[in-house]
Structures are given as structure tokens and as C-alpha cells.
Amino acid sequence: MRTIARRTALVVAALIPLAACSPGDAGEKTKLTIATFGEFGYAPLIAEYERLHPGITVQNRVTDFDTHHKGLATQLATGHGAADVVAIEEQYMPQYRKVKDKFADLAGFGARELEKQWVPWKWAQGTDGAFVLGLGTDMGSLALCYRRDLFQAAGLPVDRDEVAKLMPDWAAYAATAERFTSKTPNVKFADSAGTVYTAMLNQSPENYFSQRDDSFIADRNPSVRAAFFLSGGLAAKGQTAAATTFTQAWNVAIKQGSFATVACPAWMLSQIKEAGGDANRGKWDVTTVPGRSGNQGGSFLTVPKQGEHQKEAYELARWLTAPEQQKKLFLSDGILPSEPAVYQDPQVVAHTDGYFGDAPIGRIFAASADQLRPNYRGLRDADVRPEFGRALGRIEERTNTVEQAWTEAVQQALAALK
Numbered sequence: 001m002r003t004i005a006r007r008t009a010l011v012v013a014a015l016i017p018l019a020a021c022s023p024g025d026a027g028e029k030t031k032l033t034i035a036t037f038g039e040f041g042y043a044p045l046i047a048e049y050e051r052l053h054p055g056i057t058v059q060n061r062v063t064d065f066d067t068h069h070k071g072l073a074t075q076l077a078t079g080h081g082a083a084d085v086v087a088i089e090e091q092y093m094p095q096y097r098k099v100k101d102k103f104a105d106l107a108g109f110g111a112r113e114l115e116k117q118w119v120p121w122k123w124a125q126g127t128d129g130a131f132v133l134g135l136g137t138d139m140g141s142l143a144l145c146y147r148r149d150l151f152q153a154a155g156l157p158v159d160r161d162e163v164a165k166l167m168p169d170w171a172a173y174a175a176t177a178e179r180f181t182s183k184t185p186n187v188k189f190a191d192s193a194g195t196v197y198t199a200m201l202n203q204s205p206e207n208y209f210s211q212r213d214d215s216f217i218a219d220r221n222p223s224v225r226a227a228f229f230l231s232g233g234l235a236a237k238g239q240t241a242a243a244t245t246f247t248q249a250w251n252v253a254i255k256q257g258s259f260a261t262v263a264c265p266a267w268m269l270s271q272i273k274e275a276g277g278d279a280n281r282g283k284w285d286v287t288t289v290p291g292r293s294g295n296q297g298g299s300f301l302t303v304p305k306q307g308e309h310q311k312e313a314y315e316l317a318r319w320l321t322a323p324e325q326q327k328k329l330f331l332s333d334g335i336l337p338s339e340p341a342v343y344q345d346p347q348v349v350a351h352t353d354g355y356f357g358d359a360p361i362g363r364i365f366a367a368s369a370d371q372l373r374p375n376y377r378g379l380r381d382a383d384v385r386p387e388f389g390r391a392l393g394r395i396e397e398r399t400n401t402v403e404q405a406w407t408e409a410v411q412q413a414l415a416a417l418k
Contacts, residue, residue, distance in 0.1 A: 034060050187260060201224065218388075242396040243259065245268070281354075
């Protein structure tokens with residue numbers, strides 16, 4: 001999850017008024033609101049859009065991930081309060097497709113003409129048959145971020161190509177964790193079992209539910225079990241820092257150099273920079289993730305039907321997701337587009353990041369994106385996924401063995417489905 005941005009965990013204290021104004025307000029201008037979970041890097045784009053459309057003002061309503069999605073559910077149920085344009089993270093798209101009558105069908109505004117703009121699996125996530133629910137923004141194709149200084153201290157290779165060769169898959173990653181821990185026992189190899197688990201899951205075509213009939217299969221899906229036991233094994237051996245992304249503990253661990261690796265989607269680079277500060281500049285590097293690809297996060301811009309300015313809202317969403325704007329977001333904020341024409345753009349592919357030792361992040365993330373395969377999310381994915389994350393946390397807390405945590409996770413996931 002991007003849980004998903006660039007996803008800051010700050011809740012804006014003073015929210016923008018919920019209802020959109022009529023064209024007669026604010027000097028005859030049409031006022032649009034766009035609601036995002038965390039900062040999407042939209043501020044300069046919104047300013048540009050207002051310059052290009054002097055009859056429109058746009059206000060960005062920003063909250064944290066959970067508050068945003070829970071608030072949207074309430075707004076749709078009550079029929080009021082939703083922004084004109086609302087971002088939805090990919091894991092929630094299946095359940096919102098079930099209530100598509102609450103959203104404007106973007107096909108009615110010409111969205112189907114844009115289909116070729118996205119990779120096919122991304123476009124499919126935002127549609128339900130002929131109905132177009134949302135336009136794709138970014139995707140979270142995976143890489144591996146690692147601390148060069150900590151690898152060197154452990155006697156491991158530090159060159160990014162050599163690191164990729166060292167850990168081509170997750171079994172090799174776990175073996176490297178053993179080598180690292182034997183040399184640097186006071187530093188953890190990974191940030192959390194949950195991050196490793198999620199990265200492994202995101203390389204599997206199915207997770208908790210069957211793509212064929214949406215039945216629950218986590219208890220018998222070898223991919224889920226393998227991911228749980230490998231990541232849980234790292235936790236049981238004390239090789240994870242138990243620092244969960246989007247928490248203050250994770251920020252502190254980044255700043256203090258408490259762990260050496262993290263599976264990082266493109267949007268996470270800005271979080272590492274912010275948490276690490278100038279003192280950690282040049283200590284981090286980026287290489288190919290074990291398993292070579294996978295997707296973590298990504299969102300869609302939707303238009304709730306309750307809005308008064310649906311066509312104008314669609315035009316704003318279309319403009320923000322157009323290749324020109326998506327390219328700007330990557331070059332400024334490292335937010336990787338889900339549009340091949342953008343992530344294959346020579347300027348994007350050539351893009352490097354000085355904070356990460358001039359790592360060729362454009363090339364690394366583009367290569368990951370090209371190899372990415374869709375990951376099926378069931379309709380009840382958001383109900384069961386947290387149970388497995390909490391179970392891994394219990395291993396890190398030393399309250400469960402890996403076997404106990406697995407058994408409880410399956411039981412609690414089944415209970416959540418009743």
C-alpha cells in the first residue's frame with residue numbers, strides 16, 4: 001500500500017469546507033475540491049491549472065490514509081460531503097466498484113478515448129466493464145533501498161549492481177540477512193517483517209482471494225504462506241527493526257540508521273529523504289528488488305456523483321493524470337507514473353537522485369515497471385490484509401511464534417469475512 005504516498009501521516013488540522021461552491025460564489029468562479037491521502041505533489045500543478053483556467057479555483061483537501069478512505073465511505077453513504085475529485089488507493093478500488101452508482105461514469109465524459117494512456121492492468125483496475133470509475137495516477141513499482149555504509153561495515157558488496165546479484169530472490173535476501181546480522185548485530189537488516197511480506201505478496205498474481213471466483217484462498221495459497229514464513233522468520237531471528245512505514249518510529253529508525261534495507265516503491269524515496277535529512281545524504285542507494293519487480297501502491301482519481309460540477313471535476317482529473325503532468329511529478333517528487341509513454345521517456349529514464357548516490361532511479365523503476373504483472377485484489381482484501389500484518393507484528397513483539405501467528409492470522413481473516 002502506498003499507504004499508501006508519498007503518503008505522509010499528517011492530518012491537516014483545518015479541513016477545507018466540504019461542499020463545493022456554486023459558480024456565483026467567489027467572483028463567479030467555479031470552486032473545485034480535490035481530496036487526497038497524503039501529499040500527491042499537486043500544489044504547483046493546481047496553481048498551473050488555475051492559471052490555465054481563470055474561471056476555476058481548486059483547493060486540495062489532504063488527510064491521512066485511513067481518515068481519507070473512512071471519510072469517503074461515510075460521505076458516499078450519506079450523500080454529501082465528498083470532494084469533487086477524490087483519490088482512491090488501489091486496494092480499495094474493488095469495493096468501490098461495487099457501489100459505482102455513487103460515482104460519475106467517466107466514460108460519459110470521453111474517458112475511454114484515453115485508455116491507451118495507461119498500462120492495461122492499471123486501466124482495468126479503474127473500470128468495471130464499460131464503466132470507468134477512475135483515472136490512474138501513479139504506481140509503486142518496487143526497488144530495494146539499502147545503506148551503503150552499513151553494507152560495507154558488514155563486509156557486503158556496496159555497488160548497486162553487485163548488491164542486485166547478491167540478492168536476486170527472497171531466499172538470497174534472507175541468507176544475506178544472516179551474513180549481515182553476524183557482522184553487525186546492533187543493526188537490523190530490514191525495517192519490518194510487514195514490508196518484506198508485502199513486497200513478496202506483490203510479486204504473486206493472487207494473494208488472499210482467487211482471481212477465478214473471488215473465494216478466500218490465503219490459507220492454501222503457497223505464495224501467501226511463503227511470504228509470511230520468510231518475513232516472519234526474519235522477525236523471529238531479530239533481523240527486523242519492527243518499524244512500520246508511515247510511523248514516527250520508522251522516521252526515527254531512518255534517521256538513526258537502525259536498519260539497512262527496505263523494499264521501496266518510487267514514492268518512498270521522498271519519505272526516506274525527509275526522515276533521513278542531510279546527515280544521511282549519500283548513505284542510501286537504490287538497486288533492483290529481489291524478484292525483480294512488484295507493485296506497492298498507486299491510486300486513481302474519481303468523481304463522486306454528488307458533486308455539482310462533475311464535468312469540470314473530470315477535466316481536472318484528466319489534466320492531472322495526463323502524461324505531461326505525470327512526468328513533472330516524477331521529476332520533482334519521484335512519483336512514478338503508470339503510463340509507459342512517461343516512464344519510458346528518455347528524460348525520465350535518465351533521471352538520477354543525488355541523495356541516493358546518484359542512483360539511476362528512472363532506469364531502475366522503469367525496468368521494474370516493465371516487468372510488473374497485475375496482482376489480483378479481492379473484494380474483501382481490505383478486511384483480511386490487516387490481520388496478517390498484525391500477526392507479523394506479534395512475532396516482532398515476541399508474543400507469537402511464526403506458526404502461532406500464521407494460525408491466528410488465518411483464523412482472524414476468516415472471522416473478518418463472516
